Structures are given as structure tokens and as C-alpha cells.
Amino acid sequence: MKINTTQHLSHLKYKYLGIHTQNENVVYMHKDCHVCSSEGFEALTRIRVFYKSQSIVASLNVINSSILSIDEIGLSDEAAKKLNVLENDTLRVRHLEPIESLSHLRAKIYNQKLNYDAYSNIISSISMGDYSNVHLSAFITACAGDRMDIHEIADLTKAMIASGKQLKWKQEIIVDKHCIGGLPGNRTTPIVVAIVAAHGLTMPKTSSRAITSPAGTADTMEVITNVNLSSAEIQQVVLQEGGCFVWGGTAQLSPADDVLIKIEKALDLDSEGQLIASVLSKKAAAGSTHVVIDIPLGPTAKVRNIEMAEKLKNYMETVGHAVGLKVKVVITDGNQPVGEGIGPALEAFDILSVLENKTSAPHDLKNRALFLAGELLELSGEVESGKGTEIAKQLLESGKAMEKFTAICKAQGKFVQPELALYKHEIKAEKSGTLKAIDNRRLAKLAKLSGAPQSPSAGILLKAHLGDQIQEEELLLTVYAESNGELNYALNYYQSQKDMFSIG
Numbered sequence: 319m320k321i322n323t324t325q326h327l328s329h330l331k332y333k334y335l336g337i338h339t340q341n342e343n344v345v346y347m348h349k350d351c352h353v354c355s356s357e358g359f360e361a362l363t364r365i366r367v368f369y370k371s372q373s374i375v376a377s378l379n380v381i382n383s384s385i386l387s388i389d390e391i392g393l394s395d396e397a398a399k400k401l402n403v404l405e406n407d408t409l410r411v412r413h414l415e416p417i418e419s420l421s422h423l424r425a426k427i428y429n430q431k432l433n434y435d436a437y438s439n440i441i442s443s444i445s446m447g448d449y450s451n452v453h454l455s456a457f458i459t460a461c462a463g464d465r466m467d468i469h470e471i472a473d474l475t476k477a478m479i480a481s482g483k484q485l486k487w488k489q490e491i492i493v494d495k496h497c498i499g500g501l502p503g504n505r506t507t508p509i510v511v512a513i514v515a516a517h518g519l520t521m522p523k524t525s526s527r528a529i530t531s532p533a534g535t536a537d538t539m540e541v542i543t544n545v546n547l548s549s550a551e552i553q554q555v556v557l558q559e560g561g562c563f564v565w566g567g568t569a570q571l572s573p574a575d576d577v578l579i580k581i582e583k584a585l586d587l588d589s590e591g592q593l594i595a596s597v598l599s600k601k602a603a604a605g606s607t608h609v610v611i612d613i614p615l616g617p618t619a620k621v622r623n624i625e626m627a628e629k630l631k632n633y634m635e636t637v638g639h640a641v642g643l644k645v646k647v648v649i650t651d652g653n654q655p656v657g658e659g660i661g662p663a664l665e666a667f668d669i670l671s672v673l674e675n676k677t678s679a680p681h682d683l684k685n686r687a688l689f690l691a692g693e694l695l696e697l698s699g700e701v702e703s704g705k706g707t708e709i710a711k712q713l714l715e716s717g718k719a720m721e722k723f724t725a726i727c728k729a730q731g732k733f734v735q736p737e738l739a740l741y742k743h744e745i746k747a748e749k750s751g752t753l754k755a756i757d758n759r760r761l762a763k764l765a766k767l768s769g770a771p772q773s774p775s776a777g778i779l780l781k782a783h784l785g786d787q788i789q790e791e792e793l794l795l796t797v798y799a800e801s802n803g804e805l806n807y808a809l810n811y812y813q814s815q816k817d818m819f820s821i822g
Contacts, residue, residue, distance in 0.1 A: 333406075344376055346379050360378055362378070378751050437470070470593055472641070482603060491608060495611075500619040508538070516719045517700075526579055527565060527673060575595075616654070661770035661771065688710045741798065746793055760815050
């Protein structure tokens with residue numbers, strides 16, 4: 319952000335501290351620093367930090383030790399990166415000017431309805447880094463619990479689209495798909511992109527990293543290829559191959575969404591309005607015109623009853639229309655995980671086995687991907703209604719989808735095989751019977767406690783599915799971890815959750 323720096327500013331010398339704080343901008347000063355005294359700064363004060371003509375807003379942490387001298391200033395790694403500073407550079411600080419959008423945030427906290435201008439101001443403040451994690455948490459919480467009507471969701475979506483870059487394409491039809499999540503192992507997207515692009519449609523797929531799950535599409539694809547592409551690189555890959563598998567964060571598409579996602583992950587919260595705005599803003603910003611949305615429905619999925627699923631379906635399609643998207647929502651089976659792998663590398667193995675047409679490939683993942691690819695082919699208008707799944711199957715089983723998948727990965731910089739974690743432990747059934755239920759949420763938590771997605775090769779390999787006749791001592795799953803400590807941590811959790819699998 320460009321700032322007029324003619325006002326009085328206090329100067330300090332930058333010292334590198336090597337402190338990682340995720341997305342939070344943090345500034346560090348010694349308690350006896352003359353700036354703290356003269357400006358009246360206290361711990362957690364929000365201040366503006368300048369380097370040359372650039373500035374950021376950061377929260378102050380006060381240092382009592384000798385790690386900083388009284389004329390030095392430290393920054394979190396994220397803050398230093400944003401300012402592009404080097405050790406011994408001179409930084410300047412001053413009090414933060416009032417953030418006008420906080421009045422809108424307070425109004426939302428008191429459950430008032432906000433219009434487009436209000437949401438635009440809030441999203442602009444978030445994109446510029448003016449909000450602390452406390453403000454972000456307050457905004458996310460204030461929007462949760464069905465506290466946004468459909469008009470607000472549409473306005474928030476439009477504001478998020480306008481906050482970042484928007485990709486433009488020469489093709490009239492640009493397709494995309496998204497699953498709202500809540501179903502471990504449901505990694506259909508890379509397979510769908512490969513099939514649809516092999517058919518000749520354009521699908522610039524930008525994905526999020528995991529919010530509350532053991533892996534997002536970007537986390538999974540990152541073990542195979544580069545996913546951190548710029549907008550220009552995305553356009554080059556799509557121009558060459560017709561599709562891509564990239565993380566939306568580096569492309570600056572709806573950048574406020576990536577900031578909010580990190581806080582949602584910490585809160586383990588994914589509110590309905592924010593979810594819709596997050597998904598559709600990314601689709602519209604990526605230049606999509608036709609989008610299929612997958613809503614898994616099940617007792618331990620994210621959406622647990624048909625009434626909520628139908629409401630979400632209506633909202634998705636209505637808000638999509640409001641932002642210029644043709645959206646089709648499909649409600650699918652969310653009673654159990656999809657495939658066998660849960661965690662980035664393990665899910666990557668599943669994807670490759672389906673694309674390579676291996677006889678051992680998970681049939682449920684294959685069939686689900688074929689169904690969604692078929693829906694997308696039909697939604698585009700280029701495939702006759704009722705013929706989409708069959709055409710998708712031909713593209714997959716002929717090897718054309720795998721050929722396209724490999725070409726896209728190589729265009730993004732590399733194609734490598736995933737690897738399994740070194741440490742593992744098999745979990746076997748304690749009794750015989752029919753597998754009647756699997757708790758998706760607790761199984762996902764088990765995978766996360768093993769290290770996924772931060773440890774890419776960690777997670778779960780599931781060997782039992784609903785309806786299976788299970789024998790005592792039969793293998794249910796294998797837990798993988800990159801350290802013995804993480805493996806034991808996950809196993810301790812499993813031992814406390816005896817009914818994660820219901821065998822009767």
C-alpha cells in the first residue's frame with residue numbers, strides 16, 4: 319500500500335529474528351525502546367510499519383531479553399516478506415490510523431445486515447492486511463451460524479471477487495467443479511480435470527489447501543507437481559494443456575479468502591455463508607462459466623441432513639447466478655470415506671491408480687469421478703444429456719486422461735511419484751461382524767493427528783468399507799506418520815475412540 323510518509327515517524331534498525339507466525343504480521347521491539355516510550359506503544363498495539371514507500375499493519379510484541387537492542391526492530395517472517403526488507407534496513411513506525419471497516423464488523427457482530435459496500439470495505443481491509451487474527455476471527459464468527467441471508471452472501475462473494483485478480487480466457491465456456499468437503503479421501507478433482515481436459519474443454523482448476531480436513535486438492539497435488547503458480551504461469555499451462563491443478567493462493571484470486579481460510583482452519587469452523595462465498599468467488603475469479611458443486615450428505619459428513627443440503631444447493635445456484643456462473647449442485651453419498659488413502663501422498667496414490675486403470679484402484683473413487691466428470695461434460699452443453707458418464711469412462715479407460723494428467727503436471731514443472739511415510743501401524747478388527755458405520759470426522763482427525771497434511775506422506779490407508787463382512791483380526795486400516803512421536807499420538811487418540819468403526 320502506498321503511503322504519504324511526510325508525517326513524523328520513528329526510525330529503527332531491522333534485525334532478522336526468524337519467527338514464523340502464519341499469516342499474522344507481528345513486529346517486535348525492546349521494552350526500553352525509545353519508540354515504545356515516546357509513542358506509548360504497549361504489547362498487542364496495532365501499528366503501521368514503513369519501509370521506503372511501502373507499509374504493513376502489524377501487532378506489537380514487546381521483548382524483555384537481549385535478543386533486540388533498544389534501537390532495533392524485528393518482524394515476523396511473513397511481515398518481512400511483505401516489506402521485502404533485509405537486515406540493518408531502516409524501518410519507520412507510527413500509530414495505526416482508524417480502520418473504518420471495523421464499524422461494519424461491529425455491526426455484523428450485533429447481527430445487523432450488511433450491504434455490498436460494507437462487505438467490500440471489510441474484504442479490502444483484510445486483503446491489505448489491516449485486520450489482526452482477532453479481527454479475522456470475529457468476522458468469521460459473526461458470519462457463522464446462519465447469520466447471513468442470501469443477499470449478504472451474494473454481496474460478500476462479489477466483494478471477494480473484486481478484491482483480487484480475475485483471469486480472462488478466450489474460450490466461451492470455462493468449466494470447474496468443487497466438493498464442499500467433509501468426506502475423507504474424496505480426491506476426485508484431479509481425475510475430473512484430466513478427463514475433461516482430455517475431452518477438449520478448458521478447466522483452470524485452482525484449489526484450496528485443507529481447512530478442517532487431512533488434505534485439500536492443492537496439498538495432494540503438491541506431492542506430484544508444482545502447485546504454487548502465478549496468474550501468468552496458470553494462463554500459460556492452461557493455454558498449452560487446457561487445464562491445471564494449482565493452489566489459488568499464489569495466483570491472488572480472491573486473496574482475502576486465503577487469509578480467512580487459515581483462521582477458519584485454526585477455529586475448525588467452516589460457516590455456510592463463508593463457504594459459499596469462498597467457493598464461488600474463486601470460481602468466478604478464475605474465469606469459470608460452468609461449475610458443478612458436489613455436496614456429500616451423511617451423518618458424519620459436513621452436511622448431515624437433506625434439508626440443509628437442499629438449502630445449500632439453492633443458495634449455491636442462486637448466488638452463482640448472481641455472480642454470472644451457471645452452477646449445478648449434485649448431492650452425493652457422504653456416509654463413508656472415498657477411496658483408501660486419507661492424507662496428501664496416500665490420496666495421490668489413489669488418484670494415480672485410477673488414472674492408470676489399475677485393477678486395484680478404488681472403485682468408489684473411480685465411479686464418483688466419472689459421475690462428476692460426466693455431469694460437467696453435460697453442463698457444458700458439448701455432451702448430450704445422459705451420455706456424460708459413458709464418455710468420461712471412455713476417456714479414462716483409453717488412457718487419454720492419464721496422458722493429459724501427466725502433460726499438465728509436466729507443464730507445471732514436474733511429475734513425481736508420491737512416497738509413503740517411514741513409520742506405520744496396522745489396526746485390526748477386535749470382533750467379527752458387518753461394518754455398519756464409519757465416523758468420517760473422527761477418522762479425519764486420526765489422519766490429522768498422524769501429521770497430515772503438514773507431513774505430506776502421513777495419513778491413513780483404509781481397507782474396510784460399509785457393508786463389508788469383517789473377521790476378528792482382519793485389517794481395518796494402517797496409520798502412517800513421518801515420526802514415531804506423531805504415530806503414537808495418533809494411536810493414543812484411536813484407542814480412546816473405540817466406536818470409530820461400528821461392527822455389528
